[in-house]
Amino acid sequence: MKKIILTGFLIIAVYSLNLFAQQNIQLGKGARDLSASGALYDYSDPNAINIKVMVWGYVKFPGQYIIPANSNVVSLLSLAGGPTQDAELDALKLFRINSDSSQSIINIDYQDLLGDNSSLSNPVLIPKLKPGDVLLIPGSPKWYFKDYFGILLSVVSALASIAAVLVYVKK
Numbered sequence: 001m002k003k004i005i006l007t008g009f010l011i012i013a014v015y016s017l018n019l020f021a022q023q024n025i026q027l028g029k030g031a032r033d034l035s036a037s038g039a040l041y042d043y044s045d046p047n048a049i050n051i052k053v054m055v056w057g058y059v060k061f062p063g064q065y066i067i068p069a070n071s072n073v074v075s076l077l078s079l080a081g082g083p084t085q086d087a088e089l090d091a092l093k094l095f096r097i098n099s100d101s102s103q104s105i106i107n108i109d110y111q112d113l114l115g116d117n118s119s120l121s122n123p124v125l126i127p128k129l130k131p132g133d134v135l136l137i138p139g140s141p142k143w144y145f146k147d148y149f150g151i152l153l154s155v156v157s158a159l160a161s162i163a164a165v166l167v168y169v170k171k
Contacts, residue, residue: 039061039063039064040063040064040065040066041061041063041064041065041066041079041080042065042066043065043066043067043068043079044066044067044068045068048068048069048070049068049069050066050067050068050069051066051067051068051069051071051129051130051131051132051133052064052065052066052131052132053065053067053071053076053129053131053132053133053134053135054133054134054135055076055077055080055134055135055137056134056135056136056137057087057135057136057137057138057139058083058084058086058087058088058137058138058139059077059080059081059082059083059084059087059137060080060081060082060083060084061080061081062080063080065079065080067079067129069129069131070128071128071129072126072127072128072129073092073094073108073113073126073127073129073135074113074126076129076135077110077135077137083110083137083139084139085142086139086140086141086142087137087138087139088137088138088139088140089109089110089111089137090109090110090111091107091109091138092107092108092109092110092135092136092137092138093105093106093107093108093135093136093138094106094108094127094133094134094135094136095133095134095135095136096130096132096133096134097132106127108127113126
């Protein structure tokens with residue numbers, strides 16, 4: 001009888017740990033269907049020249065995009081579903097391979113692109129995309145009360161189960 005009760009407590013402890021365990025979400029993946037990430041999105045215009053570019057990081061739909069050649073960073077970010085809530089919009093990076101095979105990184109602050117900056121002495125131009133460009137949207141996951149509460153509840157339930165088993169075994 002003791003073995004059955006001990007097994008029951010262990011099953012409850014393992015179940016409670018799995019019930020509140022955090023989901024392992026990788027860079028750029030949100031709570032949506034994780035199997036659809038990293039896809040090829042075709043927004044090409046059949047009557048225009050099209051280019052392939054990539055968007056990685058904290059956007060809703062990361063992946064490779066086929067878009068018209070006259071597109072810019074703002075339109076590409078819009079096509080990618082926009083940044084997630086964990087994105088750091090002041091540190092966007094556009095990686096580009098130049099015609100002479102050298103590489104360059106263009107740092108972009110998204111807030112500068114949104115406002116009317118025509119009155120500034122050096123207005124910020126929205127970068128036009130070139131074939132092979134990679135737009136990286138950095139970020140870091142933010143923790144909320146529910147995340148901390150889930151971990152705390154998992155630890156407390158595991159400790160309570162272990163304590164109950166130890167009390168029962170000592171009897």
